[in-house]
Amino acid sequence: MSTPTLASTRKRRAIAAASLCGLAVVAIVVLAVVLSENVEYFRTVSEAVHARRSDGTSRLRMAGAVVPGTIHATADGVRFKVTDGKTIAQVSQRGDPPSLFKDGAPVVCEGHWAKSAVVFESDRILIKHGSDYEPPKVNSKAGKDATS
Numbered sequence: 001m002s003t004p005t006l007a008s009t010r011k012r013r014a015i016a017a018a019s020l021c022g023l024a025v026v027a028i029v030v031l032a033v034v035l036s037e038n039v040e041y042f043r044t045v046s047e048a049v050h051a052r053r054s055d056g057t058s059r060l061r062m063a064g065a066v067v068p069g070t071i072h073a074t075a076d077g078v079r080f081k082v083t084d085g086k087t088i089a090q091v092s093q094r095g096d097p098p099s100l101f102k103d104g105a106p107v108v109c110e111g112h113w114a115k116s117a118v119v120f121e122s123d124r125i126l127i128k129h130g131s132d133y134e135p136p137k138v139n140s141k142a143g144k145d146a147t148s
Contacts, residue, residue: 042108045084048120057112062089062120063128068103082107093122100127 043051045064064082071080077093078101091109101107111122 045082045089046087048113049087049089052113052117055113057115059110059112061108061110061126062091063106063108064089066101066103066105066107071101071103082109089120090118091120091122093125095123097125098127101125 042061042063045062048055048060048062062082064084067081067083067088071078074092077095078097079090079092081088081090083089091111092114093109106128108126108128109120109122110124110126111120113119114121
């Protein structure tokens with residue numbers, strides 16, 4: 001029985017290291033492809049309106065402020081307009097908006113452009129608020145105890 005030479009041991013180690021590097025590269029590429037499929041692009045209202053024909057029905061996030069006086073309840077949600085100060089877009093939200101949703105509120109709408117590319121169909125609204133936000137004060141001594 002022959003003992004492995006120093007050269008053959010180095011060769012096996014080099015092959016093992018190269019194989020591990022190859023596997024790492026493959027794993028990184030697969031991870032990048034999987035994550036890129038789940039990305040929702042973030043755009044201002046002007047950017048979203050400008051690119052709406054080329055975006056088709058791809059999901060994205062559109063950021064702006066609710067235009068005062070444009071909020072109207074619908075059978076399945078709410079319709080309103082958003083602006084970034086330059087461009088205005090019509091949004092149709094399916095589902096209830098968040099409790100902080102109001103005229104002038106800074107919002108991020110998640111969804112896609114309708115096939116007509118005129119209305120942005122949103123299924124989620126995120127409200128932006130400052131770092132100084134505080135929840136409303138609660139009077140813990142008022143009311144009845146529901147456990148008694």
